[in-house]
Amino acid sequence: MKFLPMIQLTHEPIDFAALTESVRSTQAGAVVLFLGTVREMTHGRQTVALDYDGYPEMAQAKLKELEAEARTRWPVIEAVIVHRLGHLELGDVSVAVAVSCPHRHQAFDAGRFLIDRLKEVVPIWKKENWIDGSTEWVHPGTDEAVGSRQ
Amino acid sequence: MKTAVKFFARARDLAGTMLLELDLSESATAADLRAVLGVQVPALQPILPSLLIAVGNDYAAPTTRVAGRTDLAVFPPVSGG
Numbered sequence: 743m744k745f746l747p748m749i750q751l752t753h754e755p756i757d758f759a760a761l762t763e764s765v766r767s768t769q770a771g772a773v774v775l776f777l778g779t780v781r782e783m784t785h786g787r788q789t790v791a792l793d794y795d796g797y798p799e800m801a802q803a804k805l806k807e808l809e810a811e812a813r814t815r816w817p818v819i820e821a822v823i824v825h826r827l828g829h830l831e832l833g834d835v836s837v838a839v840a841v842s843c844p845h846r847h848q849a850f851d852a853g854r855f856l857i858d859r860l861k862e863v864v865p866i867w868k869k870e871n872w873i874d875g876s877t878e879w880v881h882p883g884t885d886e887a888v889g890s891r892q
Numbered sequence: 893m894k895t896a897v898k899f900f901a902r903a904r905d906l907a908g909t910m911l912l913e914l915d916l917s918e919s920a921t922a923a924d925l926r927a928v929l930g931v932q933v934p935a936l937q938p939i940l941p942s943l944l945i946a947v948g949n950d951y952a953a954p955t956t957r958v959a960g961r962t963d964l965a966v967f968p969p970v971s972g973g
Binding site for chain 2: 778794795796797799800801803804825836837857860861862863864865866867868869879880881882883884
């Protein structure tokens with residue numbers, strides 16, 4: 743069922759069902775799917791939409807590095823990471839990570855590693871569109887870090 | 893030497909451009925680039941200390957040589973996910 747690129751940046755909605763299906767394997771006893779979705783409330787402020795920007799060449803390279811590192815640490819059968827870019831509405835899926843491993847602890851740990859590291863090193867940025875009409879880039883560690891790292 | 897720098901996210905908004913050509917000394921490092929940006933693009937100063945510099949597909953150390961590279965990028969801390 744390998745019909746999707748393992749690492750992907752896309753402006754289209756993420757088909758997480760197909761993506762999950764693509765990592766299923768008879769070698770795996772566990773499949774873990776993580777979805778990041780657009781949240782309405784952050785520290786009491788109301789979001790109406792997010793805009794994601796990315797540096798595609800570097801983002802792809804970093805995601806491949808993370809996948810390779812995960813494979814050195816856990817017995818990953820298949821791993822797929824898809825991040826969406828562009829304008830996303832509330833509830834939309836911004837990122838999906840699907841991992842299959844022989845056992846569930848491995849799959850959970852590998853999946854968590856991938857999404858945690860993605861948020862630290864992959865050059866993608868989100869811009870808040872607040873309900874008052876203002877917009878604000880989310881840049882952790884800067885003055886604009888409202889809502890980051892949640 | 894002429895060196896083009898790509899900007900992303902808030903760095904792009906503040907700089908007012910996606911791409912800027914700077915004149916760097918031949919031995920210029922990432923630390924030097926940061927200093928040059930502070931002078932030549934004063935609008936970046938509020939976020940200058942937090943800006944990340946990438947060479948190719950990797951994050952540059954302060955001592956990484958950047959002059960003349962064709963794949964330089966400058967951007968604030970990432971927030972994907």
